[in-house]
Amino acid sequence: MKKSIIYLSLLAGVFLIGCNKVSDADKHPEEAITETVNNANKEVELNKAQYDAAGIELGALEQKNLTDVIKVNGYTKLPPQNQANVTTFLNGTITQILVNVGDKVSKGQVLAYADSPGYIQLQESYAVAKSNLEYLELEFKRQETLRAENVNSEKTFQKIKSDLNIEKSKFQSLSNQLRMLQSNAIQGGKALKIVAPISGYVATIGVQIGSPIQSEAALMTLVDNSKLHLDLMVYEKDLPQISIGQEVTFALTNLSQTVVSGKIFSIGKTFEEGTRSVAVHASIDNVPDNLIGGLYVNALIHIGSREVPALPEEAVVKAEGREFIFILEEADANHFHFKRIEVKTGIAELGFVQITLLDETVEPKNIVRKGAYYLQSHLIKNEGGGGHDH
Missing domain, CATH: 2.40.50.100 (RNA polymerase II/Efflux pump adaptor protein, barrel-sandwich hybrid domain)
Structure with a gap:
C-alpha cells in the first residue's frame, strides 16, 4: 500500500512540473521561437521607428578601381650630401x-x-x-x-x-x-x-x-631636410612586385595624420644585415617643414590598380574574429528583416573596401551600405538576453 502511494505521488510531481513548463512557454510562444531562429541564423528585425533611427541606406556591390598595395615599414633618412659639419x-x-x-x-x-x-x-x-x-x-x-x-x-x-x-x-x-x-x-x-x-x-x-x-x-x-627620403624595408617575397616609379604614401602621426606621397627612385641590391629584406628608397613630395630624419613610418607601396566589387568600409562589421555585412531579406510597412552574411575583405582605399561573398548563393543586392553598426549592436543586445525587438 505504501509503495502505491509513493508511486502516485511521484507521478503527480512530474505532472505538475510539466504543467509549469508548458505554462511558461505559453506566456510568449512567438517570442521564444523567433529568438531561437535569430540566434542560429544571425538575423535582425527592426520596426519602422528603429529603421528610421538607424539611418540605413541600401544598395548593391559596385565595381571600384582600387589600388593594390604592399604594407612596409621604414624610416625617414637624410642623404650625406644634405648634412654638413661647420x-x-x-x-x-x-x-x-x-x-x-x-x-x-x-x-x-x-x-x-x-x-x-x-x-x-x-x-x-x-x-x-x-x-x-x-x-x-x-x-x-x-x-x-x-x-x-x-x-x-x-x-x-x-x-x-x-x-x-x-x-x-x-x-x-x-x-x-x-x-x-x-x-x-x-x-x-x-x-x-x-x-x-x-x-x-x-x-x-x-x-x-x-x-x-x-x-x-x-x-x-x-x-637640409628638404631632401629627406624614405628607406623602406621590403621582404623577399614582395620584391618581384616592386619597381622604380611606383607611388608611395604614408601618414605622419605628428601632423594630424597628414598623408604624404612620394615615388620609388632606387631599389637595393643586397639584403639588409640580419634580415631577408631589401632597402627600397623613395623620394618625398613637398617635404613638410617639421619632418626630420630618423622618423619611423608605416607606408603603402602602390603596385597597381584593378576593378573589384566593393562597398563603403562602414558597411562591414567585425565580430568573432570574422567580417560580415547585412542584407535586407524581407520588408513591409512596419517590419524590416535583415540577415548577417560573412564576407572576406581585400584592398581598401578612399573609404571603399573590396568584398568577396563567401556564400555564392547570396543575392548581392539590398545590402546595408550605411547603418551596419546599428544592426550589429542590436544583434548583440538580442543575443545578450534583450529579446527580439519588433
Missing part, C-alpha cells in the same frame, strides 16, 4: 655666435666669428704676395722689353720669369684659402668668419663664447 682649417677662439639651434640658414651665411692668429698671418701673407706679384709683373715686362733689344741676358730674363710664376702660384694659393673662409681680407676684415657650407637648419652647436677651435673640428652641424 669647420675651419685655422685655430682660434670663438668671439661671437649669431645663430641658435633650429634656425634656418643659407649657404655662405656667417654663423659665428673668431679671433685667429693664423687668420691674421694669412692676411699678411696675402698682402705681401700681392705686392710682390705686382712688382714682378712690372719687372717681367721691363726685362721682356730689354730682352727684345738684346740689352739683358737670357739668364736674367728667365730668372724674372721663374720668380713671377712662383709668386703667381703663391698668391693664387693664398687667395683660394681666403676664399674658402669667405673672407673680406681684401677690405681689411680682422675677424675670422665661420660660414655655412650648405643651406638648411642648424642641428647642433658645439661651441660657446671663448671656446678654442681646432683645425677641422666640427663647430656646428647643419641639415
